[in-house]
Amino acid sequence: MTTFDQITPTVTAVLEAHRSLVGRLDWLLVNRDLNGRVRLIVPEAVDADEALRTSVIALVQTLAPQLAPHAHPQSCAVLFEASREQACQGAAAYALHGFDNVWVVDRLATEANWARIAPETQGTPRIVFFSIKGGVGRSTALAATAWSLAQAGKRVLVLDLDLESPGLSSALLPPERQPMYGITDWLVEDLVDNADVILEDMVATSNLSHDGEIHVVPAHGSNPGEYIAKLGRVWMPKLQADRTRERWSARLERLLLALEARVRPDVVLIDSRSGIDEIASTCITDMGANLILLFALEGEQTWNGYRMLFEQWQRAHAAEMIRERLKIVGAIVPELDRVSYLESLREHAYGVFVDTLYDEIAPPKPEAVGPASGSDGKWRVGDLIEGWNFDEADEGAPHYPWAVNWHRSFAGLRSLQGRLAVIDVQEVNAIFGSLLDGVRDAMGMEGQS
Structure with missing residues (x-):
């Protein structure tokens, strides 16, 4: 039985198995409603393409049993919308890791959205x-x-x-x-x-x-x-x-x-x-x-x-x-x-x-930056590429x-x-x-x- 915390990894695994299909879509929304039930939202152009529509329905039929009880009935598990912006309607949304055209949309009881970050003010601090x-x-x-x-x-x-x-x-x-x-x-x-x-x-x-x-x-x-x-x-x-x-x-x-x-x-x-x-x-x-x-x-x-x-x-x-x-x-x-x-x-x-x-800093590829500093050819801490990271004792961190x-x-x-x-x-x-x-x-x- 799938719990709420398993929704995202389950969806990710299923979409990964159908990556070629997902790549044919302009965008795809994984919509979680107020009760935590999931349905997919795709462009309305998909509804007019019989072959593509059939493939999306088959995807939902694969996904729904794995999400139960966090899945809508298959009869209403797919929605077709004119645009991604219209489908989101101001709800909290973030990109699904590993995909360029898939977003998770959360419909929340409040308008709190910790993922929507306004840029720093340029006026009074x-x-x-x-x-x-x-x-x-x-x-x-x-x-x-x-x-x-x-x-x-x-x-x-x-x-x-x-x-x-x-x-x-x-x-x-x-x-x-x-x-x-x-x-x-x-x-x-x-x-x-x-x-x-x-x-x-x-x-x-x-x-x-x-x-x-x-x-x-x-x-x-x-x-x-x-x-x-x-x-x-x-x-x-x-x-x-x-x-x-x-x-x-x-x-x-x-x-x-x-x-x-x-x-x-x-x-x-x-x-x-x-x-x-x-x-x-x-x-x-x-x-x-x-x-x-x-x-x-x-x-x-x-x-x-x-x-x-x-x-x-x-x-x-x-x-x-x-x-x-x-x-x-x-x-x-x-x-x-x-x-x-x-x-x-x-x-x-x-x-x-x-x-x-903090960024997880990994050694650069040798062919990209030249030989490592160690005489044995191994990479040392000083060879790490730059990233947003700090030493534990850095007072400015x-x-x-x-x-x-x-x-x-x-x-x-x-x-x-x-x-x-x-x-x-x-x-x-x-x-x-x-x-x-x-x-x-x-x-x-x-x-x-």
């Missing part, structure tokens, strides 16, 4: 703070980063996109400065073309601003109102006048562009929801992030989670589009045995990156962690806002220095610690 697990000090680190950049004279825009567990705004804004509206309000009002009315009342300036400014856009306003009812609507696509659908992530991008035009920040800091869900997918893949900080605690839960995410990028051939933007952050590094803790964190991070995102140290003055705080109001630069650097230096370097602020 955007930095996303993300973690697989909650409770790792991610929002605290973002608040400290905003504080530090404002100390250096930067204008910082902060977005609290942890919509299901909001709280970042309370770290940067006292109650009297909380704006009237937040991101959830804008997304709901946008559905009825009323978003412009509230844009001016959803940004507040933090009292923690120094030589620069910290502009905060909270998840909700000073009076959350019917927050749960609104939260259930923020993911909605918007139906445009021409009857096309605008994905919620595209709506969020419109909001961000409007905020950037209004605030004109030097950098945008985005607090993402933890876990592999709709919000996290949008923050990491859809908003053109230039730097994605992956907060990590040493432990199997962390690395199993990141491995699943990286493997999805690997399967979807999307890794090369995002891997250079990633950076591991060692979260809440303990006071005792810090060195050994960070070594273990680095070792496990390296293992995950090597297995999923994505897997090498920037450390955020645990500190008793931040443990069990009732008010992060009050703590940041009285903290000094030395204290901040002692706790967050590695992270802050890395962010400054990424922004081209070397020497401004």
Whole structure:
């Protein structure tokens, strides 16, 4: 009995056995519906070619028994469409490994699409703070980063996109400065073309601003109102006048562009929801992030989670589009045995990156590059061709962690806002220095610690 995880390898094996037939098709879609059942979609021109149509039906008759129960009845196991784009209709799709004209299409209950990677923004730098697990000090680190950049004279825009567990705004804004509206309000009002009315009342300036400014856009306003009812609507696509659908992530991008035009920040800091869900997918893949900080605690839960995410990028051939933007952050590094803790964190991070995102470097063919350097004619490490790969001890590598140290003055705080109001630069650097230096370097602020 085939399970969901066996669908792709089973389909691949059957298509490989019928490669000559597959090569005659302009394109072929392996469509997985919401229930995980598979049917094939081919160009409608195939339907008019009796011989080709018969061959495709025979292929389906071979495939269906091997996929059961993840196969549609043979009477409806093949669809004919005018174009591949029309057949996909915005669903998540990626090329099937080993084929130039075959794609796997996933129809999902949500519009989250970890394989659809937006290119890096060319305007204001955007930095996303993300973690697989909650409770790792991610929002605290973002608040400290905003504080530090404002100390250096930067204008910082902060977005609290942890919509299901909001709280970042309370770290940067006292109650009297909380704006009237937040991101959830804008997304709901946008559905009825009323978003412009509230844009001016959803940004507040933090009292923690120094030589620069910290502009905060909270998840909700000073009076959350019917927050749960609104939260259930923020993911909605918007139906445009021409009857096309605008994905919620595209709506969020419109909001961000409007905020950037209004605030004109030097950098945008985005607090993402933890876990592999709709919000996290949008923050990491859809908003053109230039730097994605992956907060990590040493432990199997962390690395199993990141491995699943990286493997999805690997399967979807999307890794090369995002891997250079990633950076591991060692979260809440303990006071005792810090060195050994960070070594273990680095070792496990390296293992995950090597297995999923780094290039597997193989020796070049001797006839292509000349003789090997060894006197015995064997290839040595120095003879390997170049690729996107790093040594485990390379401090500039994505897997090498920037450390955020645990500190008793931040443990069990009732008010992060009050703590940041009285903290000094030395204290901040002692706790967050590695992270802050890395962010400054990424922004081209070397020497401004």
